[in-house]
Amino acid sequence: MVSLPFLLLAGVLVVATSFALAWPLRAQRGLFAGIVVAVPVFALSLYSLVGTPAGLEPAQRETPRTLAEAIARLEADLERDPRQAEGWRLLGRAYREEERAEDARDAFARAAKLAPEDVGAQLEYAESRAQADPRSHFDEEAIAILEGVLRDDPDQERARLFLGIARRQAGRDAEAAEIWEPLLPGLGPEAAAGLREQIDLARQAGGLPPLDRSGADAPAAAATEGVRVHVALDPEFAARVRLDPRASVFVIARIPGGPPMPVAAQKRSVAELPLRLTLGDGDSPMPTQKLSELSEVEILARISSSGSATPQEGDIASKAVRVALPSSDIVELTLGADH
Structure with missing residues (x-):
């Protein structure tokens, strides 16, 4: 039992x-x-x-x-x-x-x-x-x-x-690059680009040339799966409010008018703002509810100084943006615009 x-x-x-x-x-x-x-x-x-x-x-x-x-x-x-x-x-x-x-x-x-x-x-x-x-x-x-x-x-x-x-x-940089390289074929375009950059930095530190990029990025933009999101702070808000760089930033996709449980989510930090990411099926907390199976979602971002995933008083949230799926557009979210 x-x-x-x-x-x-x-x-x-x-x-x-x-x-x-x-x-x-x-x-x-x-x-x-x-x-x-x-x-x-x-x-x-x-x-x-x-x-x-x-x-x-x-x-x-x-x-x-x-x-x-x-x-x-x-x-x-x-x-x-x-x-x-x-x-x-x-x-x-x-x-x-x-x-x-x-x-x-x-x-x-x-x-x-x-x-x-x-x-x-x-x-x-x-x-x-x-x-x-x-x-x-x-x-x-x-x-x-x-x-x-x-x-x-x-x-x-x-x-x-x-x-x-x-x-x-x-400090074993060449080994780090060699260990990471097999990960690239299984990644989405955005994640692969980020990892490829780190591999090149490691190879450079290890005295090796950068990776051969011929054809690596050709169909990437068109083949991107999920919803691409850009999250930034409102300039006026950022100028007058000092945020803890360690505070959590949650970026979520949820069903419009549905339950509060997100269908996809990522957790970042204020220090990473502005940031770009892609929400996809791999970010779903519920294996039975995939982002790719939906025709429409609502995307929003929220800053939580407590680090809690549950919305609390004092959190700073963006306006929710409704997106029809599949979408090739980048969803723009602004934090602090209403504060």
Whole structure:
């Protein structure tokens, strides 16, 4: 039987965590948009958890009012039965959402130890070690995990991405470029252009010529899938308001007049503004609802100083723009125009 606290916490976290790309280095996030596949919906991964009798108590059936309350219930459940790898992963993600990097690392470590054959658990642990590092660097243990995953599965994209970053951090630039290059064929035009730029920088630092670009960008613009979006701050607003560069910027697509759950979303930071991105099926938090299956969406952006994916008082939002799909136009969103 599935333990109810796990389900409750999953319900609280699913919207928030689906916005975040699995990403160890904030400074690199804008350049590698679209590379990391959206985090799977937590509720669908909980089928393997073992329930406890305490989960049947009336108090446990009440929906937690805050993330902190949900985390406390999950911590208590894991204290009763610490052998649940998926529970530790869920707790690690919750800690990460609260920016408790060291606690998240320790929770992911428990999950990785309990599930040594689970590639997802190993990658989350390696990533969490970089997030908990003061310099956001992958240490020797994290690198060993990434190397092991790639030895077993050379097509594992997240491991390849992270290992390339680790090589670059260590000054092994030519190796970083070599590790990243196999990722290019599987990327969309915008993400490929960003990665190609980083590969060229790494090759230059490693004493190598840039990549051969002949024909690389030919049909890119016409073949772009998804919705292209440009997000910028209103100039007058930017001149009189000082924003925290670390504040989160959420760019979402939703069904006009439909439920608040987005059909596609990306999380960036104020420091990246102005920014360009493409929302596509890979950004969907719900695998059963794809952007490409819709005829019309509403696109908007929102600045959240708290980092929460749930709209809160004080957030700065753009006007929503309705877009008929498929669309080759760039959606222009302006933040702060009404403030």
